[in-house]
Structures are given as structure tokens and as C-alpha cells.
Amino acid sequence: MESYSIETRELNFYFKDFKALSNVSLQVPTGSIFGFLGPNGAGKTTTIRILLDLFHAPGGSVKLFGKSYETARSAILKQVGALIENPSIYKHLTGRQNLEVIRRMVNVPVSRIDEVLRIVRLVDNADKKAKHYSLGMCQRLGLAAALLTDPELLILDEPTNGLDPSGIIEMRELIIRLNREHGKTIFLSSHILSEIEKLATDVAIIDQGEVLYQGKLDGLRQGSQLTELRVELNHVATAVQVLKTGNFTISEQNGQSLILPIQSRQEIAHVNKLLVDAGLEVYGLSTTAQNLESIFLNLTKKLDQ
Amino acid sequence: MAILALKKGISAEIYKYRSTFVFWFVLLAPAFIPAINLIAFLRRGDAIVARGGTAWENLMQFSSGPANFLFPFFVIIVALFVNTIESNSNTWKLIYAQPLSRLNVFCSKMLVYIAMLFCSLMLFGLMTYAVGWLVHLANPDLGFADPFNLWHLLGNCFTIFLATLGFGSIHFYLSQRTKNLILPLGIGVGGIVSFMILVQGWEYARYHPYGYHVLSSGPVGTENFSLWSHMEPVYLSLALAAVVFSIAAIDTQRKRII
Structure with missing residues (x-):
């Protein structure tokens, strides 16, 4: 039986009277690169914020690794690394210091900072102030922060957004490497189909808050x-x-x-x-x-x- | 377990302020009034003391007047800064997605904010005391060798600190709720000015939260001074702080993290 890192059932979410999500049910297989595809404003980021307990959905349920946030918030978030939309970085600190802020919150050894800097290939620029980083470097630093706890699941919201072509290729290679070499399950949202096509093993398509398709990428082609x-x-x-x-x-x-x-x-x-x-x-x-x-x-x- | 988690949160919270404006602001702002007083007493100390009162009494008067006016602005700026550091860096979602409870993240920030106010007031007290002794070294006849109880001065600073937490909690909550810098500043200026007007004659002015720190402050350095003699505004301030910080903490549990 296939195990799922993420399972949501009938998630609904409103911004005042606007229904942003309508009965969103997702099943993300463990070990997959799961592409969450949809046009801008489709509900991708809202779903991701619910998956990270940043938004609370009034209806439906969210389970990560079979546990729910009501009973095991810290245990779940220990196993999840996230990169949500624009990079979250303290610009006045260096890359290494940014990671140190997070390291102190999650209590991992200092040596882990060098490990994640190596994974995202940011060692040479680690002691540069983040305000001098390019967008690609900021995204990689965000990913390094997400990797600090060596999580089983990475949730990446539009990780290639705003990157130049070489930055996109670098990020794509990094995601594949994290999945294949480090065994991470990756939940990846994007509005760019070609991006998902190159990376994902499984896909869900969302539009206007509704999941229109969910399954294997090949199934999407064959089903049509x-x-x-x-x-x-x-x-x-x-x-x-x-x-x-x-x-x-x-x-x-x-x-x-x-x-x-x-x-x-x-x-x-x-x-x-x-x-x-x-x-x-x-x-x-x-x-x-x-x-x-x-x-x-x-x-x-x-x-x- | 909860204490250990809180320790992690506080440690991360303190670390992020390195090389920031607020770090230097907390250290240097308390030096502003003592520095001016040092110059004033070095240049015109004789004339100041000749008007009456002891040297220490005069120094305390010269310190408490401007401090009562300027300190609320300091509190407002620190409250703004400890929260806008997250808004400006787009990091609210980063810190709330870490394996710490929301209450922990909130309490870490709140405690660091309270510690900043405490440290600044204590530094202010120590620097004011240091001014007296520096002036004494330059002009031994001025009277700063007379007995002066440093613990009264620090105790008074501590009382003011407690009396500040009331409106300090309001500004902490406001700065968490809004990215707008002008709104909390406007409310603060309105609060300070309205207290200054109301205290002229309104019998209920003592309940005004922007006046607790003024009303709790005693005439340090005089014979009439007695520590813990103006406790009503301190109790009011602590009660207000408990209510507002609790509301802010509950709000943090529910709110959507953007």
C-alpha cells in the first residue's frame, strides 16, 4: 500500500466572502516529486500555507506523515522544510548568520550549517551579507534554511520564480538531487507547466480553488x-x-x-x-x-x- | 520542555538583532540625556547648583523631565522595530513555520522587547549616576561627593520600567497587527500629548496609560523620596500589560500568517 507524506481531505478556505479553496483533497506519495500546478491565483499558495499551519482551514482535515497539527505540531514541522513564495531572509545578516537564526530555533548542531551550505552550493558566499545576494542565491539560502532539520518533506512554493535561465536549471538540478540522493519527498508548486513536466513524478492541477486532476504525470497524457x-x-x-x-x-x-x-x-x-x-x-x-x-x-x- | 523551547526562541530572537539599528538604539539612546547633562554640568554646573538644591537633586531634575517626555517615543520605536524586522524581511512565515509553538514565538519576541526596555532604563540610571561622578572629577566643589543612594535611582528606574509596560504592550500589539509605521506613532503621540493636557486638571488623568511612568516616578536624591511610594500607576500598568499581552497572544494563535 502506498504511503502518503501529505493527505488533505475536503479543504475549504475563504478570504471574507471569496471562496479560495473548494474541497481540496490531495495525496502526496512519500518519495515523490509532487507538482502542484495551477495558474496564478488558483489557490496554490493558500493550500501551502494551510499545509504549514500558517492558515487554519475552517473545513476539512490536514495530515502530514499521518499526524494532524492539533496533536503534533512541533513533531510535524520538525520533518518539514519550506520555501514559501519570496525568500524570507534577514538582509542585514550574512547567509551563515541567517541560517544561525533558524538553527537556534530548531536546535541542530552548528556543523549542519556547513552541510546545508554545501548542498545548495553557497559555501563561497556564506559570509556575504544577504542584501548583496542575487535572487537565485536568496532562493538557495531559503532552501538551505528549509534543509537545516534534514526534513523528510520539502514544500517549495514557486522556487524558480524570478530566476534567470541558469538559476532555473540550477534549482531544478538541486530539487532532483534532493529527491534522488537525499530521499526527500518534494511538494512543488508552480504555474509553469514545463517546469513541472521536467521535475514531477506526480501532479495535481488546481484552478479557481478546485483540484481538476491528480495522479501520475503520464496518466494525464494517457487520460486525454x-x-x-x-x-x-x-x-x-x-x-x-x-x-x-x-x-x-x-x-x-x-x-x-x-x-x-x-x-x-x-x-x-x-x-x-x-x-x-x-x-x-x-x-x-x-x-x-x-x-x-x-x-x-x-x-x-x-x-x- | 516549554522552558527549553522558549530558550531557543529567545536565543534566535536576540541573534537576529546583531548589526541592526535597534541594537545600537537600545545601547545609545539611554546615553542621550546623560550626555547633554554632562555637558551642561561641566559648563554651567556652578550656576545650576546656585539656583538651589543639592547637585544630585539638580541632576535628577535635569534627567527626569526630558526622560519622561522622550522615553515613550523610545518605547514606541523599539516596539515598531522588533516587529517590523519580520515584516520588512518577509520572515513572519519563516519563523512561524519552525517546530516551535506559536505561543513560544510570540513570547520570545515579547520577552526580548521587555528586556530591551529594562536594559535601556537601567543603563539610563547607571549613566546618570556616572555623570554625577564624572562632573565631580572635573569640579569637586560642586557637591557630587555628597551621599547619594544609587539603589534608589535604579529602583526608581525599575518602577518606571514596570509603569511603562502598560502602554508598551499596546504598542507591541499594534506593531504586530500592522505594517504601518505611522499609525502606532500617531497613536503614541496622541496618547502622550493627551496625557500632558489632561494631567493639568482632570481628576481621572491618573488612569491614562501614557502617564503611568510619569506618575510612578519619585524625586530621587531628595529627602522626601521613598521607593515604592507611588505604586498605583505601576499596578494599573501591570494589569493593562497582562490584559493586552494576553489578547495579543490569543490573537497570535488564530491569525493568518502572511
């Missing part, structure tokens, strides 16, 4: 029988209007063509008929297997909004 239809024609803008009226979702468009997900071969004929009846000239129709991005867009319908 969809294909994409590329239509070349003379007036793309008019075609978009016509197809939206016909209840189709447009995933991409440019000056000469548009792309939309379709469920069956019959829909190709239906699309063609709609466009021709609207007086548009259709120059070409071609289908391709749908990529993960289209599946995500189709699930969240973001492009359509």
Missing part, C-alpha cells in the same frame, strides 16, 4: 484522448468568434491559423461546416496529438477567459 486541430483560413478573428459561439475552446491563434482541441473526427467536419457557413475560406485542416500544455489549458480554460 484529445487531439488538436489546426485550421488555416482567411479571417482568424472572425473564426475565433464563430467557434466560441459553437462552444469550442481556442488554445492558440496567429494571423493565418488557429489551434483547438477536439474530441472526435466528427468535430473536424463540424468545425469546417461552421467556418464555411460563416463565409470564411478554409485553406487547410490538420490534426496532431495534443501536448501537455494544451491538456492543461483545456482543463483550466484559461486562454478562453
